[in-house]
Amino acid sequence: MARFDWLSEYLALLQDEHVLVRRGSARELAPAHLLEIDAEDWGRSAQLAAMQDYRWCGMWGDAVDDHIKVYACLEHQGDYLMLQTVVDLQMPLLPSHSLSFPAADRPERHAQDLLGLVFSDHPDSRRWTRHQAWDEAVYPLRGDFPANRSDSAQPAVTPPDGDYPFRQIKGEGVCEILVGPVHAGIIEPGHFRFNALGEEILSLEQHLGYVHKGIEKAAVGRDAAGLVKLAGRVSGDSTVAHAWAACQAIERALSCQPGRRANQLRGLLCERERVANHLGDIGAICNDVGFAFAIYQCSRLRELWQRRNHELFAHRLLMDRLIPGGVRCDLDTAGIEVLRQDHGELRQEITELFDLLEDQPSLEDRLLGTGYLRPATARALGCTGFVGKASGQPFDLRSAHPYPPYAQLPMPARSREEGDVLARVQIRMQEIHDSLDWMDRLLDTLDEGSVQTELPQPKQEVQGIGFVEGWRGEIISFVRMDERGKVQRFFPRDPSWHSWPALERIVMGNIVPDFPVCNKSVNGSYSGHDL
Amino acid sequence: MYRILRKTLGIGVVTEKAPVQHDKNLEKLGIEVKRIIDKRFHGSLAIREVDAGSCNACELEIHALNNPFHDVERFGIHFVASPRHADLLLVTGPVSRHMQAALLRTWEATPSPKYVIAVGDCACDGGEFGDIYATCGGVDKVLPVDALIPGCPPTPEALLRGLLACFARI
Numbered sequence: 183m184a185r186f187d188w189l190s191e192y193l194a195l196l197q198d199e200h201v202l203v204r205r206g207s208a209r210e211l212a213p214a215h216l217l218e219i220d221a222e223d224w225g226r227s228a229q230l231a232a233m234q235d236y237r238w239c240g241m242w243g244d245a246v247d248d249h250i251k252v253y254a255c256l257e258h259q260g261d262y263l264m265l266q267t268v269v270d271l272q273m274p275l276l277p278s279h280s281l282s283f284p285a286a287d288r289p290e291r292h293a294q295d296l297l298g299l300v301f302s303d304h305p306d307s308r309r310w311t312r313h314q315a316w317d318e319a320v321y322p323l324r325g326d327f328p329a330n331r332s333d334s335a336q337p338a339v340t341p342p343d344g345d346y347p348f349r350q351i352k353g354e355g356v357c358e359i360l361v362g363p364v365h366a367g368i369i370e371p372g373h374f375r376f377n378a379l380g381e382e383i384l385s386l387e388q389h390l391g392y393v394h395k396g397i398e399k400a401a402v403g404r405d406a407a408g409l410v411k412l413a414g415r416v417s418g419d420s421t422v423a424h425a426w427a428a429c430q431a432i433e434r435a436l437s438c439q440p441g442r443r444a445n446q447l448r449g450l451l452c453e454r455e456r457v458a459n460h461l462g463d464i465g466a467i468c469n470d471v472g473f474a475f476a477i478y479q480c481s482r483l484r485e486l487w488q489r490r491n492h493e494l495f496a497h498r499l500l501m502d503r504l505i506p507g508g509v510r511c512d513l514d515t516a517g518i519e520v521l522r523q524d525h526g527e528l529r530q531e532i533t534e535l536f537d538l539l540e541d542q543p544s545l546e547d548r549l550l551g552t553g554y555l556r557p558a559t560a561r562a563l564g565c566t567g568f569v570g571k572a573s574g575q576p577f578d579l580r581s582a583h584p585y586p587p588y589a590q591l592p593m594p595a596r597s598r599e600e601g602d603v604l605a606r607v608q609i610r611m612q613e614i615h616d617s618l619d620w621m622d623r624l625l626d627t628l629d630e631g632s633v634q635t636e637l638p639q640p641k642q643e644v645q646g647i648g649f650v651e652g653w654r655g656e657i658i659s660f661v662r663m664d665e666r667g668k669v670q671r672f673f674p675r676d677p678s679w680h681s682w683p684a685l686e687r688i689v690m691g692n693i694v695p696d697f698p699v700c701n702k703s704v705n706g707s708y709s710g711h712d713l
Numbered sequence: 714m715y716r717i718l719r720k721t722l723g724i725g726v727v728t729e730k731a732p733v734q735h736d737k738n739l740e741k742l743g744i745e746v747k748r749i750i751d752k753r754f755h756g757s758l759a760i761r762e763v764d765a766g767s768c769n770a771c772e773l774e775i776h777a778l779n780n781p782f783h784d785v786e787r788f789g790i791h792f793v794a795s796p797r798h799a800d801l802l803l804v805t806g807p808v809s810r811h812m813q814a815a816l817l818r819t820w821e822a823t824p825s826p827k828y829v830i831a832v833g834d835c836a837c838d839g840g841e842f843g844d845i846y847a848t849c850g851g852v853d854k855v856l857p858v859d860a861l862i863p864g865c866p867p868t869p870e871a872l873l874r875g876l877l878a879c880f881a882r883i
Binding site for chain 2: 328341370418
């Protein structure tokens with residue numbers, strides 16, 4: 183199948199509906215295909231995309247001078263389409279995509295809070311990322327908003343967002359359960375509001391944004407290296423994947439191609455991050471239903487894995503290993519041999535361990551059928567990663583849209599239909615096996631050469647986009663830089679934007695005590711979402 | 714069941730000696746702190762971890778303190794779910810302004826005498842997020858802080874060292 187062989191059909195549909203495509207470009211935001219349309223056609227173009235069953239992957243705005251450029255990213259058959267329109271800063275009015283794509287709901291409200299975009303027909307105009315740290319009528323991502331704390335008038339204590347208008351369910355015996363923002367474990371903060379009837383969860387409503395630390399604004403004015411450092415802290419557990427996506431965006435913007443070995447090492451680090459997180463979470467999921475044996479074994483394996491990271495790559499979580507143009511670490515033959523041996527040992531350990539876990543009736547009793555996500559819902563919400571894969575959405579960038587080094591060394595695409603907690607665990611078990619096999623093949627075919635390529639200076643304003651399959655799923659990173667190489671806009675789209683809404687659906691009808699295991703089986707990033 | 718027992722016995726106890734092998738000073742410090750915890754906290758120091766805007770890397774490493782290699786419970790240190798049960802708050806993140814009130818309430822709910830340790834570079838001084846509208850720029854801007862444990866993120870060993878050093882001082 184040729185790339186973009188569906189695009190002509192979509193263009194014809196747009197034409198039939200009298201949607202004017204002002205400009206199209208296959209190169210400006212490559213590998214995505216850019217289509218510039220009028221603001222009034224914004225909603226219609228999404229409707230047509232939904233009819234074609236495209237997946238909605240994200241939206242962001244970029245305030246430039248007296249207007250806001252708005253982007254929406256869609257995916258079909260592994261190819262990305264980027265819709266773009268322009269609205270006036272004084273009248274930033276736009277139809278909403280959320281009527282066609284429920285996944286657009288929160289990203290649009292985020293853009294409303296940070297940029298002041300107004301979505302005329304959005305069914306839910308409540309604030310999302312904004313709590314009480316800035317006024318409703320000011321927008322942090324606009325040029326006139328002071329980035330620095332010292333320049334903005336702040337109260338001594340920012341008031342809590344106590345009057346956020348939650349939806350209420352009324353009825354005999356229905357009770358509200360409030361959880362968070364400070365949770366009972368060593369985890370990130372967020373607020374969950376349950377409506378429960380006895381043990382059964384009738385609904386869950388999330389209120390996130392507690393760890394909003396202004397990452398998009400903090401990126402402005404940084405150079406490429408500084409941006410990648412920040413990107414590595416969008417979500418600490420995905421530091422390699424986010425840094426890689428930002429590197430890709432910068433390198434595409436500047437037409438810089440890292441060497442083969444640099445990309446291979448990036449792939450190796452990214453798979454190591456995947457294995458570490460999957461190991462930790464499989465143990466934690468079993469622990470959430472009281473099976474302590476699993477967490478003992480899995481956290482032991484994870485710790486050994488992280489110690490090897492420290493020994494070979496000088497950081498236990500692999501932070502700041504990626505830099506624009508390459509990587510900051512290399513592997514010698516001794517290191518390669520150590521890794522080969524590690525892979526063999528871990529493979530042996532998990533074969534025994536996972537077989538044992540899958541053979542436990544008490545685990546199966548709690549995980550099988552719990553936290554069911556319908557494939558149609560996963561599709562509508564645009565879930566990727568193990569959440570999507572466990573509910574029949576096999577999309578994986580590494581196979582659907584392979585970038586180096588996956589272009590040379592394919593990774594199998596996996597999916598299951600069951601959609602429950604057990605399926606999400608099983609997908610992750612499979613992914614550890616796949617990653618180990620892949621890393622072994624990578625070590626066999628590792629190219630020689632430099633691991634750093636010099637980054638050219640831009641001659642004019644440039645922009646680029648990165649797509650990386652992190653352990654949670656698809657990460658998208660948008661970067662615009664000025665002619666001095668300073669970042670003007672950075673938007674990292676973590677897959678958690680899509681898995682958080684899925685969690686609201688997943689827990690419906692489950693019992694309240696199963697919420698932790700449902701939550702852990704999805705494991706959305708608060709930090710990656712709140713930005 | 715037989716397979717679980719066989720695996721459990723086969724792996725055995727992997728917990729390491731206090732807290733870094735081959736470090737005599739630290740072992741001595743560990744014993745000293747155990748003595749302080751025994752005396753001042755009746756053998757049990759309860760910690761409440763509060764994420765006030767971290768990127769979650771610090772949480773991963775704090776979690777690692779509980780893994781079988783580090784197993785901090787053997788020093789009498791354990792993590793509790795409620796600040797009302799806590800002697801010490803371990804606070805991570807630059808304190809996002811959206812978490813400021815929640816952090817203060819958590820601190821108020823912690824019974825005196827109480828201690829606060831800022832964990833990670835951003836908790837110490839804002840770190841990578843720097844001077845930005847959305848954060849307070851460090852835990853000490855919001856709460857009285859007794860000790861700092863820098864690092865991005867601090868390793869489990871650094872966390873242990875920081876904890877031990879803090880209590881050796883108090």
